[in-house]
Amino acid sequence: MKLTYRGFFFFGLLASVLTGCSATGQEMLQDTPARYTVQPDAPSPDHSGMWLLPQVDGALYEQMTEMGLNLPPEELYNDQIDNSSLNHAVLRINVGEGGGGTGSFVSGEGLILTNHHVAYDGIAGVSGTEQNYLQTGFYAENYRDELPLTNYSLYIPIEQTEVTGQIESAIPKNAGNRLRAEIKATVSSEIIEARRDGNEDLMVEINDFWSGNRQFMSVYKIIRDVRLVYAPEQAIGKFGGDIDNWMWPRHTGDYAFLRAYVSEDGVSAPYQPGNVPYTPERHLKVNERALSPGDFTMTLGFPGSTYRFESSPAFSFYQDQQFPVLYSAFKAYLNGLEMQAANNPETAASNAAERASIANALKYYEGLIEGFQDYDVVSRKIAEDQEFVRWAESDSLRKSEFGRVMPQLEQAYQIARQSGDVLYLTFYSLQFSNLLQMGSLFNDFYEYSQAPDSVFYSSDERQQLYDQVRTWQAAIDMEAELLMLTEMLQAMAELPEERRPLILYRFFGSPESETLKQEIQKFITRQASGSVLTDTTIAASWIFSELQFSDEAFTDSLYLVSRDIFETFELSRENYSQHFQYLQPAQKRYAEGMIQMTGAPSVYADANFTLRLSAGQIMGYVPADGVYYTPFTTYSGMLAKHTGDSPFDVPEQLQYFSDSELTADSSMYLNFLSTNDITGGNSGSPVLDGNGELIGLAFDGNIEGIVSDYYVVPDAARTISVDIRYILFVMRHIHQTERLLLEMEAG
Template sequence: MQMKNWLLTSFLLIAVINTSYTNFDEGMFPLSDLSRANLKEAGLKISEKDIYNPGGIGLVDALVQVGGCSGSFISRHGLIITNHHCAFSAVQLASTPEHDYLTHGFVAQTRAQEIEAKGLTIRITIGYEDVSSKVLDAVIDINDPIERINIINNQQKLIAQEAERQDPNIKAEVSEMFIGKSYILFKYQMIEDVRLVYVPRRTIGEFGGETDNWIWPRHTGDFSFFRAYVGKDGKPAKFSKDNIPFRPKKHLKINTKGVNENDFVFILGYPGRTFRHRPAQYIQYQQEFLLPYIADLYDFQNRTMKDVGAGDRAMAINLATRIQRNANVMKNYQGKMKGLTTLNLLKHKQQEDQALATFINKMPSLQKKYSNLMPAIDSVYKEIFKEAKRELWLTQIHSASNLLNVARSLNTFKKSLTEIAIKENHWQKNMPKLTGYINDLYGSYEQSVDIIILARMLKDAYNLPRDQRVEAVDELFKNRTDFNNIARSIINSSKLGDKNNVDKMLTNMDSLIVFHDPILHLQQQIEQQISSLKTEQDRREGLLNKLMGDYVAVREQFLQKDFIPDANSTLRLTYGYIKGYSPVDATYMAPFTTIAGIIQKGNTGLPEFSYPAAIRDAWEAKNFGSFVKPNLQDVPVNILYDMDTTGGNSGSPIMNAKGELIGVNFDRTYDATINDYAWNESYSRSIGVDIRYVLWTAEKIDHADFILEEIAR
C-alpha cells in the first residue's frame, strides 16, 4: 500500500511539474524500434516491411546521407533530391565570378554537363547490429573513469575495424544510442563521386535569407538535385569521366497530388543530435555557457565577414558557406535560448530530478544501487561549469582563425611523421587528404577577416577568469591589450598567409619537418594546453558515461516507460500530420504557403525577398500546370507538420501514407529549435518544400527538362 501511495504521489508531482512543459513521447524511431511507432494506427497505408525489410528491399534503401544532410533517390539512375542549403558548399566550390552558380543556379541538360560536387560523399545504411555487450563487457570490472572511457572508445573502433576487415567494401561505425548503456554497429555503402545536377538560383533556394530562417510562414525553394556515380564495376570510385550512374535498390515514387491539412506523413532521415535524456545540469550548461557564447561569437564573425566581403564579389563567394553555416547555428541557438526561457525548462528539469532523487531514496532496492547517483552527477557538472569558459574558447579558436586551423593540420601531420616508423608510406598515403583539407581552408581565407576575428578571440581569452587562463595567449599580452595590433602582428609575421608557401613546403617531406613559423609555434602551445586538460576531460567523460547509463535506467523505472534513444546521425523514422499551429495568442498559422506569398514578400522591397521575374509572370498568367492545389488556386510552396525533426533531417523526404514523396524537409519553426532538448506537439513544427513547387520551378522557371523527363519515367 505504501508503494502504491508513493507511485501515485510521484506521478502527481510530475503532472504538476509539466503544467507548461509536457514531455510527450519522442518520435525519432530507430529501425529496430519501428514496431513501437504504431504506424498503422497512426495512418500508414503500407506495411512496415515496405519501409524496412531486412534481407529484402524497403523505402530505407532509397535513403542517403549526403554531407551532414539527408536525401533520397528518385530515379533508377542515382538521381538524388535534397536541400539547396545542403548543396551550398559544393556550389560555392564550383563557383567563380565568371560562373557564379551560387547566384544564378545550375541546370544540367545532359549527364555530360553534370559537374563534380567537391567535398561531398554519400553513404547508404545497409545493416546494423547491437554490439552493446561487446562494448560494455570490456569495462565490467573497470572503475577508473579514464580507463573506462578509453576502453569503450577503443572497443567501438575495434568493432568497426573488424567489420570493415570482413567486408572491405563498406564503412562501419559504432554509434552510442544511450550513453554508457547501448551501442549499435552500423554498416554503410559509400559513394565518393557525387555530381551537381540542378540547383535553383539563390533567390529561389534561399528566398527570405536570414530574415525568414527558422520562421513560418516560409516561401523558400530549398531543394537541389545530385547524382551518385560509381566505377564501371559498381564499386565506389573517385570522380572520373568514366564512372557510371549508381543503380540504387530502391527509389521513391513522386506524388504530384500532394497532401491536405491533417493528412498522415512520415520522414526517413539522419537527424543529428538531441539531448532529451540528460539531467538538469546539462540544460544549465547549455543555457548559461554554450548557447550564449557561440551565438554571440558567430554573430560577430558574420558581421565581420559581411563587412569585408561587401565590395568584392569573389571574396563574398569564398566566405558565403562559412557565413551561411554560422548564421544557421547562431539563429538556432538564439531560438533555443528563447525556448529554454519560455518553457522554463531548466526549472522543470530540476524539479523532475528532485522527484527522481526522492523516488530512489524511497525504494530500498534502488537506494542501495543508486543512492549516490544524483549527487555524483551534480559533482561532475560543478567541475564542468568551473572550466566551461576556457574550454569553450579552446573548442572555438581553430574554427575562428583559418590560419590557426591550417597550423593545426600541419602540426598534427608533422607530429605523426615523427611517430610513424615508415615515414614515406605515411606521407604518400595521407598527403592527399591533408592538402584537400588545407585547400578548403584557404578557399574561405581572407587575411583581414582572420585578423579581426583573432583579435576578438584574444580579447575573450584576456577576459577569462584567473583560474581559467590560456597560457599561450597570456604570453602574447605582456601588459598589452591592443588586441587588433597583436592579431595583425601574428598573422603578418607568418608565412602561412601565402598559400604558395604552404604548397611549396608540402612538396617535400623534409621541408615540412623542418618548417617553422610563428603561427605554428602559437598553435603548438595552444595544443599543448588542450592536451594537458584532456586527462581531466576524459575523467569527467568516463564518470558521466557510467552515471548517464544509470540515470536513464532509473528514470525509465520512475516514469514507467522505455525511452527512444536520442538522435545521433543514424537512420530514423518520425511521423505526424500536416498541421498548422498557434505560436502566440489569437493567431493561427495555416500549414501551406503559396506563390502569392512570394509576390507579397517581394513587394516589401527587402533584398532577401527578391525573386526571379519569371515567377511573377507565371503566377499572373495562372500558369500553374498540374501543380495547382485546387482549394488554394495556387501552387503550394512550403508545408508545415508536427513531425519530430532536428539538424541532419535537412533534405529528408516527406512521404504520404503510401510512402510516396510529397516534399522535402528543410527547417523547423523558431519555437521548435528547442526540439533538441524537449519535443511538444503544441509548438514543435517542421517545414518542408512541397514537391509541387519543386517540379513547378523546374518546369516553368528553370526549364530543367532533362531532369523532369528522368523523374517521369
C-alpha cells in the first residue's frame, strides 16, 4: 500500500551508521508504440526511466511526444524566475526525519492532493481516543478548522542544475580518494551557500548521480506550516489494508488533502494562527475524462532509492545476506507492535502508523526475495557483467580503465559477506528492541562492577540510573518486548554457525538451528521475570547494592545478551566497513563503464529522492500463466470484496448507488494500472495526461514488480493509481466537500 520513502527509513538508519555509495545509471527509454492495443500475450514495452527534468529534451522528448505528450519542454521544466512550469506544481512532503512522499498543488490557495498513507502519521497525530480521524475521516468546513500537522514540511522544487564541472575543476587530476572527497565537500558547501544567499526559505542540496560521476544541485522553497484539510475514513483510504498491499486488483481510495500556509508577507514560518494559505506558482487542473488502455500517463515525484545498475557481486550479497535478515528483523518487530496494539487500545492508535510502515516494508522484502528467485536476477546480472568484461577487454584503452573493476567489486563483497548479515541483524535488533536499548543504560555501571579502580558511582548517579530504568520499564509493553527479542535471537540462530553472535554459544549448547530456536524460547521464558531489564525491584537491588568486585559480580543473563549483541554489532560494523575502500572507487568506475557500454545518448540515474519524471501508458499485465489482469477496477468489484469486517468494510453510505448514479457510462473506475516507473517516495505523485492535467494519483506498485527496484522486468512492473473520478465521486456524493470542489474548479 505504501510507496512512501519513510517505509524504508530504518534501512536508511543503517546507511547513516556506515559509509555507503550511490547507485548507477540506466538505459535510455526504448522506442514504444504511440498507443497500446490490448494484447495480453504481447510483451510489455520497456518504459523504465526516472528522468531529471532538464534531461527531457532531444530524442527523449521526441519519444515521449510519440507516446502522447503534448506539452513543450519548457512547460515541463523552466528554471527562469518569471516562468512557471510543472515542477512548481509538485512538492516533496517530508515526514519528520524519515523521508516521505509526493504531493501536488490543485488550487491557487495552496491546496495539496497526496495519498492517505502519506498523511497517515499526521492524521494519527491529530487524533485521540475520543476522536479517531483514521477511523472516521476528517473534513474542515473552513480554513479555521484545518488542523496543523507536526513533523510535516514541504519542499517545492524550483531548480535542478548540474554542477559537476564546478566541482571537478577544483580537484587536482592526481588527487587521491580522500583528498577528492574533502575538496568536493568544501566546494559543494560553497556552491550551496552562494545559491542560498542567506535566504532561509530555500533549501539547497547537491546530490551524487551515477555513483558519483556527476552532481546536480536541487533548490527547494520550504513550507513549514502544513495543515490537514480532508481525509476519507480508513475504510476508503486504506480499503484492503495490509492484505491488499502491493496487490492487484485494488479498490483503494488512497487520497488526502493538505494545505500549505505561510506568514502574511509570504515568508515560510512554523504554524501560527495568523498564517495564510500559500499561493503556488502553478497548480494542476483536474481532468475527468474517460481513460482507456494505451493512454499516455506521466508522473512527477520523488522516488527514494533504486539499485538497478549495481554489480552482480552486490546483487548476490543482497539476495544471500541482506534481504533474508531484513525480512526476519522486520517480521519480529511487526509481531511485537501487533502484540502491543492488541494489549492496549491507546497503543493501537499511537503505533498504527508505525505498524503500517513496518508491514509495508516487510511485504516489500518478501516481494524482493521472491522476485530475485522468480526472475533469476543474479544470473541475469552475472550475464550482464560478463558482457561488461568482454567489452572492456576488447579495447586496450578500455581494459586499462575498466579491467580491474569487476575484481575490485568481487573483493569488496567478499569482505562484506564476512559480517554483513550479522551487522544488519544486530543493528535492527538494537534499533527495534527497547529491552536491548535499556541494557545500554547499565553498561557503565557494569564496567564499574567488574573493576574496583573504576570511577565510583555516587548515590545521585545510582538514583539517576534507577529512575531511567524505572521510566523505561513503566513505558514499555514487556510481553511484546520479550516476544520481539525472542524472535530476533531466533533469527540469529538461523545464521551460519561461524557467524552467529557469541551469545548463542554462551547460553546455548545445540548448534542445530531449530533446536537452538527452541532453547531460546525457553531461555527468554525463564528470564522474563528475573532480570534487571524486566523487574524494577531486581534492578534496584543491584543498583543500590554494595558490589563484590569480580567476574561474577553481575551475571544477569538477559543483560549479558544485550551487551553481547551490542559488542557483536560494533565488531561486525568495523569489519564490514573495510569493504568500502574497495567498493566506492570501483562502483564509480563501474557506473562510468556501463554508461559508455550502452552507447545511449541519454541515461537516467538511480533514484535518490530528487524530482523525477516518468512516462508510461495505461496497461494490464500477465502475473501468471493463463491469467491476465485488466488495467481498471470498478465500483462493483469493490462491493464484491465487501465483507463488513475491516479491512474490507465498504462504508454504508457508499454501498447503495445505482448504475445511473455513478457515471454516464454506468461504470465507476476506482484504480488503474500503468507502466510508469516509480518506487518508494512516489506516493502521492500526480498522474498526468499528455496535456499535463491530473487524471490520477499514484499510491502503490504491484508485488510482481517490486524486483524492478533492482532489475527492471517490464512485463511485470506496474504503477497502481487512484482514478481522479473516484476521488471526486466520493467528495461529491459521500462527504459533500463543496468548498474544495469549487476551489479545484471541479464543482
